[in-house]
Each structure stands twice: as structure tokens, then as C-alpha cells.
Amino acid sequence: MTYQINSNYLEKYASDYAGIVCDGYFSSKQYITGQDIIKLTSSTQVNFFVIKRLFELWQEELENLKSNPYFDYRDIAVHEALTQFMNVLSRRIKVEKEHLMPLIESAVQQAIILATDPVGYYQSEIEKAPVGKINEYLKENKKYYKWHDRVVSFLIDKAGFGHDKGEYLRAISANYQAVNDSLESENLLLATLGDVKAFNLDAYRQSDEQVIPASQPSTKEPSTEGSFFDQMDEVQPTSIQKEEVKVEERVEAELKESPAPVTSSFSSNGSGLNANALKSKFATESYPGMKGVIGELSDSLAINQRFMFTKELFDGNSDLLTHALKSIDECHNFNEAIQLVNARYVNELHWETETEPVQEFLLLVYRKFDGE
Structure with missing residues (x-):
């Protein structure tokens, strides 16, 4: 083209x-x-x-x-x-x-x-x-x-x-x-x-x-x-290398996917994640092993999290994950961070917002801005 x-x-x-x-x-x-x-x-x-x-x-x-x-x-x-x-x-x-x-x-x-x-x-x-x-x-x-x-x-x-x-x-x-x-x-x-x-x-x-x-x-x-x-x-932007997926398997998987459910995590008009609903959810739930507020997201991911987010949320592209984390780190509060996630990633990458990888990613974002 x-x-x-x-x-x-x-x-x-x-x-x-x-x-x-x-x-x-x-x-x-x-x-x-x-x-x-x-x-x-x-x-x-x-x-x-x-x-x-x-x-x-x-x-x-x-x-x-x-x-x-x-x-x-x-x-x-x-x-x-x-x-x-x-x-x-x-x-x-x-x-x-x-x-x-x-x-x-x-x-x-x-x-x-x-x-x-x-x-x-x-x-x-x-x-x-x-x-x-x-x-x-x-x-x-x-x-x-x-x-x-x-x-x-x-x-x-x-x-x-x-x-x-x-x-x-x-x-x-x-x-x-x-x-x-x-x-x-x-x-x-x-x-x-x-x-x-x-x-x-x-x-x-x-x-x-x-x-x-x-x-x-x-x-x-x-x-x-x-x-x-x-x-x-030998050089990779992270320790994760992009997973090779056969075209036929990818197409078949996408055909089987159902539309993401509209839940309380979404805004009332269905345009994206609802920051206030997410804050209410994360504030009342208990997360064993969590240490509270974290610093720079780009420096805080465990290896297994980086692998999961790269594979499940960022289409196997670790460069996009790294850029997303840095962009969120530059936000001033949770609401601004969720606006960024909605604008750049939710629809563009077809996130199913109630899945475990998305919720864990959002929880990390919440913890970064907890107490704002």
C-alpha cells in the first residue's frame, strides 16, 4: 500500500x-x-x-x-x-x-x-x-x-x-x-x-x-x-520476546471471542472505563501481598506481570507496554490515567475489561495514585 x-x-x-x-x-x-x-x-x-x-x-x-x-x-x-x-x-x-x-x-x-x-x-x-x-x-x-x-x-x-x-x-x-x-x-x-x-x-x-x-x-x-x-x-527491549502466533489460530480465536461485557467498570455511556467505579471497587477489595502505593510503574512490574501484560494486553509488543507505563507515570492522578488508557488502549487493543490481566493492570495504576 x-x-x-x-x-x-x-x-x-x-x-x-x-x-x-x-x-x-x-x-x-x-x-x-x-x-x-x-x-x-x-x-x-x-x-x-x-x-x-x-x-x-x-x-x-x-x-x-x-x-x-x-x-x-x-x-x-x-x-x-x-x-x-x-x-x-x-x-x-x-x-x-x-x-x-x-x-x-x-x-x-x-x-x-x-x-x-x-x-x-x-x-x-x-x-x-x-x-x-x-x-x-x-x-x-x-x-x-x-x-x-x-x-x-x-x-x-x-x-x-x-x-x-x-x-x-x-x-x-x-x-x-x-x-x-x-x-x-x-x-x-x-x-x-x-x-x-x-x-x-x-x-x-x-x-x-x-x-x-x-x-x-x-x-x-x-x-x-x-x-x-x-x-x-540478543538485545530485546525487555526480557520478553514477542510470541509467534499462527495466522489461522489467531483468526479462529478472534472469531470465537465475544464482545466485552458492559459492567460497572465502564462509564454509563459505554465509552470506556469508569474511573470512579474502579476507585470504589479497588478501595473496598482486599489484595493479599500488596504493599500499598507504588512508585514508577515502568520499574515496578514483576517478570510474570510484564510477560502477562505484554502477551495479553499489548499484542505481544513489549515496546508498547513500556511506552504505556511511562505515559501513565506522567499522569497527575488516577482519573487522568484512566482517560489515557481509554483513549489509547481499551478500544484500540480490544481489551475485555473484566478479565484478570486488565483488572490487574488497572489495580497497579490505582495503587500508583492511591491516596490522591
């Missing part, structure tokens, strides 16, 4: 976003390392697209060295020494503000394109793959795809695809149609950018001045062996 988009808005937004991030980070530091880039913003996809661009530059540097006609880079000793040198270099990422700015700008633009047009983005990745090495390219870059990765991940090591680029392009489009209903909402993905600067999806799609093709170029602790980029497979 290709959208008629406002290129001026996209470029201005990415520039403003990068400026805010860099001004904040470099107010007390002179440069940033690879490990710090991984957690630079609350949008995991933006962070990993910055790393992806550094990986591409790292590969280009290696190819430039090998292109020198005066030395034998096919010699085993030279190859081993060069590999060790490049691995050491990759673990010494050190980027100053003026060089990080364009990397973030490109990463933000690519993340927005991926969120709103996954078919176009992943088809552009196929177009960039070296001739005859599409599978190798996707396998090498899969660790950088954090949004809508199911659209393309099924193609990796898929028997029968060979080297036919057209077959890959058609397969991505067909697979998107099959998994579309189970993909994360573009609104929720783009909301993770809002911790830095709110993104206006209507403004982005409003103009018909220019169509930007998705093929526009994108731009654990460190180990002592291997490259920094090899470690990206």
Missing part, C-alpha cells in the same frame, strides 16, 4: 525529533556509544534503525578496504586480522552530536514509513538486497526489524524462493493480506514517538503534493569477541 504523504511534514518532524533527542542527550555528554543508542529513545524501532545504518556504514568501510588493488585481502592471515580489526572497531562506536543528528532523522523517517506502509518498506529492503543474496540479506538484517516483522520474517530460509526478486516482492504483499488483522496498530506504534514529539498522522497523510516511495534509503554487555552488530540478535 502506498500513501500520498506530506514529505515536508515528515522531514520537519524527523528533524525536530532528532534535535530534541540530541539536545537532551548531549547536554551532559560529548559522544554516544552503541550500547547507549540501543536505549536512546522509547521507540525501539528508531534506536535499531540508527544501529542498522551504522552497520551499513561498517560494511561499506570493510568493502572500501578490500577494494584496494595493492594488497591481497584473500590471504587467510589478512582475512583473519581484518575480521578481528573490524569487530574491535564495531565495539568502539563513538558518535558526536553533529553526526548522530542525520542518523536519527533518517531512522525516524524509516520507522514512520514502516509503521504506516510495511509492504512498501519491506519491498524496498528486497530491492536493496545484493543480486542472488536476498535470503542472506534478510537474515542479516532481521534483528533490526522491530515493527511489523511478521510481514517479512516468514520469508527467511523459506524453501522454494531461490533468487527470484519478483517472487519475494509478491510474497510480501500476499503475506501482509494474511496477517494484517494481527499486526500492531499503526497509531500505537507511532504513539511511542510521542514521548519526544507528538506525531500527527492526519498531517502526514494530508497533502497530495508528493508521494515518497518506501525505497528511500534508510539510514547485553559488549563482548570481547565478534562484532557489536552480531549482538543485536
